[in-house]
Every structure is written in C-alpha cells, then in structure tokens.
Amino acid sequence: MQASGESVRIGDGGVAAALLGWYDVNARRLPWRALPGEPAPDPYRVWLSEVMLQQTTVAAVRAYYAKFLELWPTVDALAAAEDADVMAAWAGLGYYARARNLLACAREVARRGGFPRTEEGLRELPGLGAYTAAAVAAIAFGQRAVVVDANVERVVSRLFAIADPLPGGRTAIRAATDTITPDQRAGDFAQAMMDLGSSICTVKAPRCLLCPLADSCAARAAGTAEAYPVKAEKKAKPTRTGTAFWIEQDGAVFLVQREGKGMLGGMRALPDDGWSARTDGHATPPVPGEWRPAGVVRHGFTHFDLELQLMLCGSADCASLPPGEFWPVDTVEAAGLPTVFAKAARLALANR
Ligand code: SF4
Numbered sequence: 632m633q634a635s636g637e638s639v640r641i642g643d644g645g646v647a648a649a650l651l652g653w654y655d656v657n658a659r660r661l662p663w664r665a666l667p668g669e670p671a672p673d674p675y676r677v678w679l680s681e682v683m684l685q686q687t688t689v690a691a692v693r694a695y696y697a698k699f700l701e702l703w704p705t706v707d708a709l710a711a712a713e714d715a716d717v718m719a720a721w722a723g724l725g726y727y728a729r730a731r732n733l734l735a736c737a738r739e740v741a742r743r744g745g746f747p748r749t750e751e752g753l754r755e756l757p758g759l760g761a762y763t764a765a766a767v768a769a770i771a772f773g774q775r776a777v778v779v780d781a782n783v784e785r786v787v788s789r790l791f792a793i794a795d796p797l798p799g800g801r802t803a804i805r806a807a808t809d810t811i812t813p814d815q816r817a818g819d820f821a822q823a824m825m826d827l828g829s830s831i832c833t834v835k836a837p838r839c840l841l842c843p844l845a846d847s848c849a850a851r852a853a854g855t856a857e858a859y860p861v862k863a864e865k866k867a868k869p870t871r872t873g874t875a876f877w878i879e880q881d882g883a884v885f886l887v888q889r890e891g892k893g894m895l896g897g898m899r900a901l902p903d904d905g906w907s908a909r910t911d912g913h914a915t916p917p918v919p920g921e922w923r924p925a926g927v928v929r930h931g932f933t934h935f936d937l938e939l940q941l942m943l944c945g946s947a948d949c950a951s952l953p954p955g956e957f958w959p960v961d962t963v964e965a966a967g968l969p970t971v972f973a974k975a976a977r978l979a980l981a982n983r
Contacts, residue, residue, distance in 0.1 A: 709737040710740070727897070727969060875972065
C-alpha cells in the first residue's frame with residue numbers, strides 16, 4: 632500500500648487519477664476480475680459475481696462462484712439448467728430470490744444471443760437492478776456508468792461529508808459519485824472504489840494515512856470519518872415463530888419443494904407450518920404420528936428473526952403425506968437446503 636502523494640481536488644479528475652494510480656498497484660486479485668491493463672472479463676462472469684456479491688462477502692462467494700462456473704461455464708449452459716439444480720447449488724448463499732432472478736436473466740440473455748452492452752440495455756433484463764447493470768456495463772464493457780455499492784457509498788459519503796441519512800441519502804451519494812466517475816476506465820474506477828472501501832476506508836477505523844484520497848476527503852479533514860454514512864434509525868426486527876417437521880423412514884427424510892415465489896420459494900425444505908404467517912408456533916403435523924419436540928432453530932432474515940420449533944416423529948403414518956420426496960439422511964447436506972432448514976436438519980440428526 633502507498634500513501635497519497637500530491638494534493639488532489641474533488642471534481643477536476645484528481646480523485647479519479649489518484650484512485651486509479653493507487654489501483655494500478657493495489658488491485659485485489661479476484662477470480663472474476665481482470666487486472667489493470669488486461670482485457671475486460673467475460674460479462675457472464677462479471678454478472679454472476681456481482682449477483683452473488685450482493686449482501687454476501689467475497690470470502691463466502693468464492694466457492695459458490697467456482698462451483699457455478701464448473702457446473703455452468705457459460706450463460707447458455709446456465710440458461711439450460713434445471714431450476715431445482717440451480718436452487719440447490721445456491722443453497723447457503725441466502726437471498727434466494729437472487730437465484731430465481733439469475734435463471735430468468737440467463738434465459739433471456741441466451742434468447743437474445745448475448746448480454747446487451749449498455750446500462751440501459753442491461754436494465755431491460757429480468758431481475759437485473761440498477762447497481763448490477765451499472766457494474767456490468769462499466770466492468771465488462773468499459774462504458775461510463777456510476778457504480779454505487781455499499782463500499783462506494785461509504786467512501787463517497789466520507790469524501791463529500793454527505794450528512795443525509797440512508798436510505799434517502801443515496802440520491803446525493805450517487806450524484807456525488809457521478810461527479811468523480813471518469814469517462815475512461817470506468818470499470819477500473821468502480822472496482823478501485825470497492826477495493827478502497829473494503830481495505831482502507833473500512834467501516835471502523837479507516838486507514839486514512841494510507842488513503843490515496845486523503846487530501847480530498849471532507850470527513851477526514853473534520854475528523855468525523857466514522858460518522859459516515861449516516862443511517863436512519865433502524866426499526867427493531869419482529870420475531871416470528873414456526874414449526875418444521877422431521878419425518879424419517881428407512882434411513883430417508885421427507886422433503887418438500889417450497890412454493891414458487893414465497894420465502895425460499897423453489898427450494899427443497901422440511902415440511903413446515905407456513906411460519907411466514909404464524910405467530911404462535913403451534914402447528915398441526917402434516918401426518919399423524921408420535922411427535923416430540925427436538926429443540927428450536929434461530930435464524931435471522933432481512934426483515935424478521937425466526938424461531939423454528941423442530942418436531943421429530945418416532946413413527947409416522949406416511950400414507951397421507953403431501954407431494955415431496957424421501958432423501959437419504961446420510962447425504963442430506965447435499966439436498967441444497969436453505970440455511971434455516973440445514974440448521975434444523977443438523978439439530979434433528981443430533982437428537983433423533
Ligand atoms: S481519507 Fe479516510 S475517510 Fe476519507 S476516503 Fe480515505 S480512508 Fe475514507
């Protein structure tokens with residue numbers, strides 16, 4: 632890492648020049664990246680990584696990214712995949728709507744014969760939001776686009792000391808980012824901002840002495856860097872309760888496929904009581920049998936926390952089971968259960 636040299640000024644290209652100079656030396660090596668000076672990466676890889684990285688850390692994404700590329704090396708291969716296979720491969724990454732959108736988008740790209748090259752064209756693809764469109768346009772196609780993720784939000788809010796609280800403050804942050812985004816190397820600039828945010832301009836204790844933008848930074852000058860970005864007060868998350876059922880027969884556990892677009896839609900799961908709507912946690916088992924409680928699994932979703940009571944069955948009358956499948960208990964971790972049900976499965980295996 633190197634400290635900043637000459638003084639730079641906001642708005643005259645100085646920020647971009649200083650940042651790109653820093654990036655040329657300090658760019659992170661990531662599997663989906665091209666380093667400065669290398670040809671732009673395949674848009675499929677850029678898009679796939681950006682979708683995975685939303686709400687998820689680089690460390691968590693690496694293995695999933697490698698697995699997806701191995702299973703589906705091209706967007707056409709992904710477009711031809713079975714829904715259930717993709718949902719299972721995504722299991723554990725969370726925010727499962729992303730996987731459903733990923734498939735819808737891949738199929739539209741395959742139908743069109745490739746990714747559109749502009750931000751506007753990319754926005755027309757199903758499930759592809761403003762951030763991803765800007766990132767793919769800039770990084771894969773070298774288009775000037777204003778790319779603002781959480782790292783960029785933090786850097787820019789500090790650089791300009793933007794005091795409007797998030798989420799409303801995003802308009803001002805985006806406008807400020809626009810003023811410093813260069814016409815050339817917009818993809819490198821976006822990735823440089825992300826790298827600066829993750830390695831130097833960190834949430835706690837930013838390392839301003841090593842920052843190439845230190846001389847331009849309003850928050851640093853005021854000694855208030857950690858106060859940005861300002862966030863609106865969070866409402867306390869509600870807690871919901873529900874019940875999941877472990878029905879085992881001949882070394883296999885009964886799994887269902889959750890309905891299309893609801894919570895964890897399309898994923899394999901243990902049968903449950905529809906906890907997304909319940910508050911009391913008392914539920915009728917799907918089949919008669921000798922049921923006993925086996926503990927509670929706690930899991931945090933974006934808008935609520937879940938306490939999921941797990942019920943085990945000694946001997947169940949399986950004649951009246953709803954549609955589903957029996958999956959070998961020994962390989963249940965390969966069933967692609969979303970995290971909350973994977974936790975429930977581990978609890979069942981420890982208590983059966
Ligand atoms: S000087 Fe400090 S607060 Fe300002 S952008 Fe750099 S690391 Fe962040």
